[in-house]
Amino acid sequence: xxxxxxxxxxxxxxxxxxxxxxxxxxxxxxFCRSKCHKNFKMKRNPRKVKWTKAYRKLAGKELAEDATxxxxxxxxxxxxxxxxxxxxxxxxxxxxxxxxVARQSxxxxxxxxxxxxxxxxxxxxxxxxxxxxxxxxxxxxxxxPKQKLKVAVEQTEAMQE
Amino acid sequence: MIGSGAVLHVSxxxxxxxxxxxxxxxxxxxxxxxxxxxxxxxxxxxVTAGQVCKxxxxxxxxxxxxxxxxVIKFDKNxxxxxxxxxxxxxxxxxxxxxxxxxxxxxxxxxxxxxxVL
Numbered sequence: 001x002x003x004x005x006x007x008x009x010x011x012x013x014x015x016x017x018x019x020x021x022x023x024x025x026x027x028x029x030x031f032c033r034s035k036c037h038k039n040f041k042m043k044r045n046p047r048k049v050k051w052t053k054a055y056r057k058l059a060g061k062e063l064a065e066d067a068t069x070x071x072x073x074x075x076x077x078x079x080x081x082x083x084x085x086x087x088x089x090x091x092x093x094x095x096x097x098x099x100x101v102a103r104q105s106x107x108x109x110x111x112x113x114x115x116x117x118x119x120x121x122x123x124x125x126x127x128x129x130x131x132x133x134x135x136x137x138x139x140x141x142x143x144x145p146k147q148k149l150k151v152a153v154e155q156t157e158a159m160q161e
Numbered sequence: 162m163i164g165s166g167a168v169l170h171v172s173x174x175x176x177x178x179x180x181x182x183x184x185x186x187x188x189x190x191x192x193x194x195x196x197x198x199x200x201x202x203x204x205x206x207x208v209t210a211g212q213v214c215k216x217x218x219x220x221x222x223x224x225x226x227x228x229x230x231x232v233i234k235f236d237k238n239x240x241x242x243x244x245x246x247x248x249x250x251x252x253x254x255x256x257x258x259x260x261x262x263x264x265x266x267x268x269x270x271x272x273x274x275x276x277v278l
Contacts, residue, residue, distance in 0.1 A: 001229070016230035022220075022257060024236045026276055 008036035010053035068100035162189035172256030176206015193261035216240040
Protein backbone atom coordinates (compact mmCIF):
# COMPACT_ATOMS: atom_id res chain seq x y z
CA UNK A 1 0.00 0.00 0.00
CA UNK A 2 1.27 3.45 -0.90
CA UNK A 3 1.92 5.74 2.04
CA UNK A 4 0.88 9.21 0.92
CA UNK A 5 1.99 12.46 2.51
CA UNK A 6 -0.42 14.67 4.40
CA UNK A 7 -1.41 17.75 2.40
CA UNK A 8 -1.18 20.02 5.42
CA UNK A 9 1.71 18.88 7.59
CA UNK A 10 3.60 16.63 5.11
CA UNK A 11 3.76 13.70 7.51
CA UNK A 12 2.92 10.18 6.37
CA UNK A 13 -0.72 9.06 6.17
CA UNK A 14 -0.72 5.50 7.47
CA UNK A 15 -3.44 3.02 6.43
CA UNK A 16 -6.65 3.50 8.35
CA UNK A 17 -5.65 6.95 9.56
CA UNK A 18 -6.88 10.34 8.48
CA UNK A 19 -9.32 11.34 5.79
CA UNK A 20 -9.32 11.99 2.05
CA UNK A 21 -11.22 14.90 0.58
CA UNK A 22 -11.94 15.10 -3.15
CA UNK A 23 -12.70 18.59 -4.36
CA UNK A 24 -14.98 19.27 -7.34
CA UNK A 25 -11.99 19.98 -9.58
CA UNK A 26 -10.72 16.42 -8.85
CA UNK A 27 -7.92 17.56 -6.53
CA UNK A 28 -7.35 14.91 -3.88
CA UNK A 29 -6.40 16.20 -0.41
CA UNK A 30 -5.10 13.66 2.07
CA PHE A 31 -4.92 14.45 5.75
CA CYS A 32 -3.06 12.42 8.37
CA ARG A 33 -5.40 13.33 11.26
CA SER A 34 -8.37 15.50 12.12
CA LYS A 35 -6.03 18.29 13.29
CA CYS A 36 -4.78 18.77 9.74
CA HIS A 37 -8.27 18.39 8.29
CA LYS A 38 -9.65 21.04 10.64
CA ASN A 39 -6.86 23.45 9.78
CA PHE A 40 -7.61 22.91 6.10
CA LYS A 41 -11.29 23.66 6.70
CA MET A 42 -10.26 26.86 8.47
CA LYS A 43 -8.53 27.78 5.19
CA ARG A 44 -5.16 28.10 6.87
CA ASN A 45 -2.03 28.23 4.79
CA PRO A 46 0.41 25.44 5.79
CA ARG A 47 3.30 27.80 5.05
CA LYS A 48 2.10 30.15 7.77
CA VAL A 49 1.36 27.54 10.44
CA LYS A 50 4.46 27.01 12.53
CA TRP A 51 4.22 23.27 13.21
CA THR A 52 4.02 22.15 9.58
CA LYS A 53 6.92 20.88 7.53
CA ALA A 54 6.26 23.56 4.90
CA TYR A 55 6.79 26.33 7.45
CA ARG A 56 9.87 24.77 9.01
CA LYS A 57 11.55 24.35 5.66
CA LEU A 58 10.61 27.85 4.53
CA ALA A 59 11.91 29.40 7.75
CA GLY A 60 15.22 27.56 7.51
CA LYS A 61 14.57 25.42 10.56
CA GLU A 62 15.07 22.17 8.70
CA LEU A 63 17.17 20.98 5.83
CA ALA A 64 15.11 22.05 2.82
CA GLU A 65 17.00 21.19 -0.34
CA ASP A 66 19.06 18.07 -0.46
CA ALA A 67 19.79 15.30 -2.93
CA THR A 68 18.62 12.69 -0.40
CA UNK A 69 15.03 13.99 -0.68
CA UNK A 70 15.01 13.17 -4.38
CA UNK A 71 14.89 9.44 -3.60
CA UNK A 72 11.42 9.62 -2.08
CA UNK A 73 9.52 11.42 -4.81
CA UNK A 74 6.37 10.72 -6.77
CA UNK A 75 7.23 9.63 -10.28
CA UNK A 76 4.60 9.45 -12.96
CA UNK A 77 6.42 6.99 -15.16
CA UNK A 78 5.86 3.41 -13.99
CA UNK A 79 8.99 1.33 -13.67
CA UNK A 80 9.06 -2.14 -15.18
CA UNK A 81 9.49 -4.83 -12.53
CA UNK A 82 13.02 -6.10 -12.23
CA UNK A 83 14.06 -8.30 -9.33
CA UNK A 84 17.65 -7.08 -9.43
CA UNK A 85 16.54 -3.45 -9.46
CA UNK A 86 14.24 -3.96 -6.46
CA UNK A 87 17.06 -5.56 -4.51
CA UNK A 88 19.39 -2.70 -5.29
CA UNK A 89 16.76 -0.08 -4.50
CA UNK A 90 16.06 -1.56 -1.08
CA UNK A 91 19.76 -1.47 -0.28
CA UNK A 92 20.05 2.09 -1.57
CA UNK A 93 17.08 3.18 0.54
CA UNK A 94 18.85 2.17 3.74
CA UNK A 95 22.02 3.95 2.71
CA UNK A 96 20.19 7.10 1.63
CA UNK A 97 18.29 7.11 4.94
CA UNK A 98 21.60 7.01 6.86
CA UNK A 99 23.01 9.88 4.82
CA UNK A 100 19.84 11.90 5.23
CA VAL A 101 19.75 11.50 9.01
CA ALA A 102 23.45 12.42 9.29
CA ARG A 103 22.99 15.53 7.16
CA GLN A 104 19.90 16.60 9.06
CA SER A 105 21.65 16.25 12.42
CA UNK A 106 24.62 18.21 11.10
CA UNK A 107 22.28 20.95 9.92
CA UNK A 108 20.61 21.03 13.35
CA UNK A 109 23.95 21.25 15.17
CA UNK A 110 25.09 24.15 13.00
CA UNK A 111 21.82 25.93 13.66
CA UNK A 112 22.05 25.33 17.41
CA UNK A 113 25.65 26.57 17.58
CA UNK A 114 24.57 29.82 16.03
CA UNK A 115 21.59 30.05 18.36
CA UNK A 116 23.78 29.45 21.41
CA UNK A 117 26.06 32.37 20.59
CA UNK A 118 23.04 34.60 20.00
CA UNK A 119 21.46 33.53 23.29
CA UNK A 120 24.64 34.27 25.25
CA UNK A 121 24.89 37.72 23.71
CA UNK A 122 21.25 38.41 24.55
CA UNK A 123 21.79 37.23 28.14
CA UNK A 124 24.76 39.57 28.52
CA UNK A 125 22.77 42.59 27.34
CA UNK A 126 19.90 41.68 29.63
CA UNK A 127 22.22 41.38 32.63
CA UNK A 128 23.68 44.83 31.98
CA UNK A 129 20.29 46.45 31.53
CA UNK A 130 18.58 44.75 34.45
CA UNK A 131 21.38 44.54 36.99
CA UNK A 132 19.16 46.39 39.48
CA UNK A 133 17.02 43.28 39.76
CA UNK A 134 19.99 41.26 40.95
CA UNK A 135 21.71 43.89 43.04
CA UNK A 136 20.06 46.81 44.88
CA UNK A 137 20.78 50.19 43.25
CA UNK A 138 22.08 51.51 46.58
CA UNK A 139 24.62 48.70 46.75
CA UNK A 140 25.82 49.49 43.25
CA UNK A 141 26.23 53.17 44.14
CA UNK A 142 28.10 52.19 47.31
CA UNK A 143 30.58 50.21 45.22
CA UNK A 144 31.22 52.92 42.66
CA PRO A 145 32.51 55.82 44.93
CA LYS A 146 34.92 53.41 46.60
CA GLN A 147 36.57 52.76 43.25
CA LYS A 148 36.69 56.50 42.57
CA LEU A 149 38.17 57.14 46.00
CA LYS A 150 40.78 54.51 45.41
CA VAL A 151 41.79 56.21 42.18
CA ALA A 152 41.76 59.59 43.89
CA VAL A 153 43.95 58.29 46.72
CA GLU A 154 46.37 56.84 44.21
CA GLN A 155 46.51 60.17 42.38
CA THR A 156 47.22 62.15 45.56
CA GLU A 157 49.92 59.71 46.53
CA ALA A 158 51.51 60.13 43.12
CA MET A 159 51.33 63.89 43.43
CA GLN A 160 52.95 63.83 46.89
CA GLU A 161 55.87 61.89 45.54
CA MET B 162 -25.73 10.20 3.88
CA ILE B 163 -28.89 10.75 1.89
CA GLY B 164 -32.34 10.66 3.43
CA SER B 165 -35.78 11.17 2.04
CA GLY B 166 -36.18 14.76 0.79
CA ALA B 167 -32.51 15.33 0.09
CA VAL B 168 -31.63 17.17 -3.11
CA LEU B 169 -28.77 15.76 -5.21
CA HIS B 170 -26.83 17.01 -8.19
CA VAL B 171 -26.99 14.82 -11.27
CA SER B 172 -23.57 14.13 -12.76
CA UNK B 173 -24.55 12.67 -16.12
CA UNK B 174 -26.00 13.93 -19.45
CA UNK B 175 -29.51 12.54 -18.98
CA UNK B 176 -30.87 16.09 -18.88
CA UNK B 177 -31.71 16.24 -15.18
CA UNK B 178 -29.87 18.86 -13.12
CA UNK B 179 -31.15 18.26 -9.61
CA UNK B 180 -33.24 15.46 -8.19
CA UNK B 181 -34.92 14.91 -4.85
CA UNK B 182 -34.66 11.65 -2.97
CA UNK B 183 -38.11 10.13 -2.42
CA UNK B 184 -36.85 6.76 -1.19
CA UNK B 185 -38.95 5.71 1.84
CA UNK B 186 -36.64 6.38 4.75
CA UNK B 187 -35.67 3.62 7.10
CA UNK B 188 -31.97 4.22 6.97
CA UNK B 189 -29.65 6.79 5.44
CA UNK B 190 -28.44 5.98 1.95
CA UNK B 191 -24.81 6.18 0.95
CA UNK B 192 -22.48 5.80 -2.00
CA UNK B 193 -23.43 2.85 -4.22
CA UNK B 194 -27.05 2.67 -3.07
CA UNK B 195 -29.81 2.85 -5.67
CA UNK B 196 -32.59 5.19 -4.57
CA UNK B 197 -35.85 6.46 -6.04
CA UNK B 198 -35.76 10.12 -7.02
CA UNK B 199 -38.06 12.79 -8.41
CA UNK B 200 -36.52 15.02 -11.05
CA UNK B 201 -36.71 18.61 -9.79
CA UNK B 202 -34.95 20.55 -12.49
CA UNK B 203 -34.19 19.34 -16.00
CA UNK B 204 -32.95 20.79 -19.24
CA UNK B 205 -33.77 19.26 -22.61
CA UNK B 206 -32.88 15.58 -22.45
CA UNK B 207 -34.14 12.09 -21.77
CA VAL B 208 -35.96 13.01 -18.57
CA THR B 209 -38.30 15.85 -17.65
CA ALA B 210 -39.05 17.63 -14.40
CA GLY B 211 -41.56 15.78 -12.28
CA GLN B 212 -40.56 12.36 -13.53
CA VAL B 213 -39.78 9.60 -11.03
CA CYS B 214 -36.80 7.34 -11.68
CA LYS B 215 -33.98 5.42 -10.02
CA UNK B 216 -30.55 6.85 -9.30
CA UNK B 217 -27.30 5.53 -7.90
CA UNK B 218 -25.51 7.74 -5.38
CA UNK B 219 -21.93 8.46 -6.51
CA UNK B 220 -20.70 11.24 -4.21
CA UNK B 221 -21.61 12.27 -0.67
CA UNK B 222 -20.52 15.16 1.49
CA UNK B 223 -20.61 12.85 4.47
CA UNK B 224 -17.38 10.89 4.77
CA UNK B 225 -17.60 7.12 4.41
CA UNK B 226 -15.19 4.35 5.26
CA UNK B 227 -13.88 2.05 2.55
CA UNK B 228 -12.84 -1.58 2.62
CA UNK B 229 -9.15 -0.71 2.99
CA UNK B 230 -9.82 1.43 6.08
CA UNK B 231 -9.42 4.80 4.39
CA VAL B 232 -12.08 7.48 4.74
CA ILE B 233 -13.18 9.62 1.82
CA LYS B 234 -15.58 12.50 1.30
CA PHE B 235 -16.62 14.77 -1.55
CA ASP B 236 -17.64 18.37 -2.11
CA LYS B 237 -21.30 17.66 -2.97
CA ASN B 238 -24.04 15.05 -3.01
CA UNK B 239 -24.36 13.65 -6.51
CA UNK B 240 -26.00 10.75 -8.31
CA UNK B 241 -26.33 9.15 -11.74
CA UNK B 242 -29.78 8.31 -13.11
CA UNK B 243 -30.27 4.62 -13.93
CA UNK B 244 -33.14 2.44 -15.10
CA UNK B 245 -34.59 -0.47 -13.15
CA UNK B 246 -31.84 -2.81 -14.36
CA UNK B 247 -29.05 -0.49 -13.21
CA UNK B 248 -28.14 0.72 -16.69
CA UNK B 249 -27.40 4.48 -16.85
CA UNK B 250 -30.00 6.63 -18.64
CA UNK B 251 -27.42 9.10 -19.93
CA UNK B 252 -24.48 8.20 -22.13
CA UNK B 253 -21.81 9.96 -20.03
CA UNK B 254 -20.86 10.14 -16.37
CA UNK B 255 -19.30 13.52 -15.69
CA UNK B 256 -18.47 13.38 -12.00
CA UNK B 257 -16.66 10.79 -9.95
CA UNK B 258 -17.38 7.11 -9.57
CA UNK B 259 -16.01 5.06 -6.69
CA UNK B 260 -15.05 1.42 -6.44
CA UNK B 261 -18.03 0.92 -4.12
CA UNK B 262 -20.16 0.68 -7.30
CA UNK B 263 -18.21 -2.42 -8.35
CA UNK B 264 -19.52 -4.36 -5.36
CA UNK B 265 -23.09 -3.38 -6.35
CA UNK B 266 -22.66 -4.69 -9.91
CA UNK B 267 -23.02 -1.21 -11.42
CA UNK B 268 -20.29 -1.82 -13.97
CA UNK B 269 -21.84 0.24 -16.73
CA UNK B 270 -21.75 3.40 -14.59
CA UNK B 271 -18.14 2.68 -13.67
CA UNK B 272 -17.03 2.13 -17.24
CA UNK B 273 -18.66 5.39 -18.38
CA UNK B 274 -17.02 7.43 -15.63
CA UNK B 275 -13.83 9.24 -16.53
CA UNK B 276 -12.73 9.66 -12.92
CA VAL B 277 -12.77 6.52 -10.83
CA LEU B 278 -11.50 6.84 -7.27
